[in-house]
Amino acid sequence: MMIYPTMELLDGRCVTLDKGDLDSPQIWHVDPVETAKGFAASGAEWMHLTDFNAVQGSDQNAELVEEIIRGAGLPVQLGGGMRSREQVEHWIEKGAGRIVLGTMAAYDPNTAIELAHAHPDQIVLAVDVWQGQVMTEGWRKAGAFDPIAYVNAFSEAPFAGIVVTDIDSDMTDVEAQLGLISGIAEQSRWPVTASGVVRGADDISRLKYDPNIQGVLIGRALFRKSLTVEEALEVAKPEPEAVAEFL
Numbered sequence: 001m002m003i004y005p006t007m008e009l010l011d012g013r014c015v016t017l018d019k020g021d022l023d024s025p026q027i028w029h030v031d032p033v034e035t036a037k038g039f040a041a042s043g044a045e046w047m048h049l050t051d052f053n054a055v056q057g058s059d060q061n062a063e064l065v066e067e068i069i070r071g072a073g074l075p076v077q078l079g080g081g082m083r084s085r086e087q088v089e090h091w092i093e094k095g096a097g098r099i100v101l102g103t104m105a106a107y108d109p110n111t112a113i114e115l116a117h118a119h120p121d122q123i124v125l126a127v128d129v130w131q132g133q134v135m136t137e138g139w140r141k142a143g144a145f146d147p148i149a150y151v152n153a154f155s156e157a158p159f160a161g162i163v164v165t166d167i168d169s170d171m172t173d174v175e176a177q178l179g180l181i182s183g184i185a186e187q188s189r190w191p192v193t194a195s196g197v198v199r200g201a202d203d204i205s206r207l208k209y210d211p212n213i214q215g216v217l218i219g220r221a222l223f224r225k226s227l228t229v230e231e232a233l234e235v236a237k238p239e240p241e242a243v244a245e246f247l
Helices: 032-041 062-071 085-093 103-107 109-118 147-152 179-187 201-208 229-236
Strands: 002-010 013-016 026-028 047-051 076-079 098-101 123-130 133-136 161-166 192-195 213-218
Touching (some): 002 062, 002 192, 013 032, 032 062, 047 062, 062 076, 076 123, 103 133, 123 147, 123 179, 133 147, 161 213, 201 213, 201 229, 213 229
Parallel strands (some): 002 047, 002 213, 076 098, 098 123, 123 161, 161 192
Antiparallel strands (some): 123 133
16 A cells, blocks of 8 residues: 655645644744655655645645655655646646646646546546545535545546545544544545555555555654554555465
8 A cells, every 4th residue: 555645735845634624733943844855764655745825825835845846756646626627737847747737626626637638647536535525625514426426426537636635533533433534445446545644554454455455645654653664564564475385
């Protein structure tokens, strides 16, 4: 299972959000570029980066995002505020390994599908779910879409994968219920990456036994130091299959 150490940026700083609230972020006093390099040094093969200023329509983190893409030492999956074909293609040209489409896909599905055809293996669909509905605008607006019907509406798009966020689990401190993500993954034609459900190694252990989930985003747990990238990668390794002994 692929581990995506995750970084979230707001006003040039690494943050995590409490219940998705952009007005009162938890700020981590670390250097974003050096932190990204640390992900690579720890053995991660990809990282995920979300720009919350871009979600709000600002490009103030653009230079920092470019610096992370250039200097991280591993491919970057970038999301946040992708509202047009031009923005998506701009960041692909800047070297982003993959681009995550959320609100844009909901509002302009034809363009999302066209981008997936134009950039094979580089476009990822975000499916953020709260109380059974797909959310848009950085979790601020309900789209009134059933998650599975929403995913199936893109059946002809050659997405690189989909990222499914269980917002209910992300917003609470109780043990994540994996039924939502597992149910979507079971019916998805693309690889599914789980988000919002990892607080420690035990969550990774549960996820890796779901054959339909190929990866997981881990952010808050890394910054809170309840889990390290090395620990996550070790737990995510497949268990060796038993081999029959022959006399």
